[in-house]
Amino acid sequence: MIAPKKQNLHGNPSQILPSELIDRCVGSKVWVVLRGDKEIEGTLRGFDVFVNMVLEDVTEYEITPEGRKVNHLDQILLNGNNIAVLVPGGKPEDS
Amino acid sequence: MAEGQSGAKTPADFLKSIKGKAVIVKLNSGVDYRGVLACLDGYMNIAMEQTEEYVNGQLKNKYGDCFIRGNNVLYISTVRQA
Amino acid sequence: MAEEDNTVREPLDLIRLSLDEKVYVKLKGERELRGKLHAYDQHLNIILGDVEETVTTVEIDEETFEEIIKTNKRMVPYLFVRGDGVILVSPPLRS
Numbered sequence: 450m451i452a453p454k455k456q457n458l459h460g461n462p463s464q465i466l467p468s469e470l471i472d473r474c475v476g477s478k479v480w481v482v483l484r485g486d487k488e489i490e491g492t493l494r495g496f497d498v499f500v501n502m503v504l505e506d507v508t509e510y511e512i513t514p515e516g517r518k519v520n521h522l523d524q525i526l527l528n529g530n531n532i533a534v535l536v537p538g539g540k541p542e543d544s
Numbered sequence: 545m546a547e548g549q550s551g552a553k554t555p556a557d558f559l560k561s562i563k564g565k566a567v568i569v570k571l572n573s574g575v576d577y578r579g580v581l582a583c584l585d586g587y588m589n590i591a592m593e594q595t596e597e598y599v600n601g602q603l604k605n606k607y608g609d610c611f612i613r614g615n616n617v618l619y620i621s622t623v624r625q626a
Numbered sequence: 627m628a629e630e631d632n633t634v635r636e637p638l639d640l641i642r643l644s645l646d647e648k649v650y651v652k653l654k655g656e657r658e659l660r661g662k663l664h665a666y667d668q669h670l671n672i673i674l675g676d677v678e679e680t681v682t683t684v685e686i687d688e689e690t691f692e693e694i695i696k697t698n699k700r701m702v703p704y705l706f707v708r709g710d711g712v713i714l715v716s717p718p719l720r721s
Binding site (some may be wrong): 476485489494495511521522523524525 | 552553554555556557558559568572574588613616618619620621622623624
């Protein structure tokens, strides 16, 4: 990995690494947009170097031609392979 | 990388906790497999027993044992016990 | 450990225990194979013998918009399957 230049850090003291950002989400709600028409929301319990994630009280949204399908799950291990976007705090409609 | 996660449940912890339990495995294609998790490895390759294959929520097939190649796995979920 | 270890410690053991047996292989692109498992490796590259290949296609009738599901079967004496196409492998039902 290429380390950020020192002067950049001085210019932007709030800069954090992506992995730190995910680490700060542990214990709180996250909204995960996957490749393909799927989204997952749940409480982040942990993750690993591949950003495989353990999520709890999960809601799965699937966008199909017939409309949005919703599915509830207790606890899942989400494969990091298909993650496109991770939004800390959960889906905006909830807040 | 995960050193900051004290008290967190990492993927490795989760996998240990679900061995021998009823699970749902969803593939990227949207197909669901429900059965008892026998074991899995670092590629998320999965061995399952008493497996039922659901396509669009409809039971399509049953397998005594089955091996699922890890690259197809979207998630592994615990099953809500009634 | 004995040479003939018939416990399943890792998922690939399930495949190892199916060597020389008839297996079912589900592939990407709605393809299914049934045949005798001769060999495999860690990528799930597979060599099968006396294989029945089933290809399922769905066509839409242009007038009625009905889905027409067609299955084409053929026999192949001996074939190699590249591992990346494999979705699922199931050993024969052990009675």
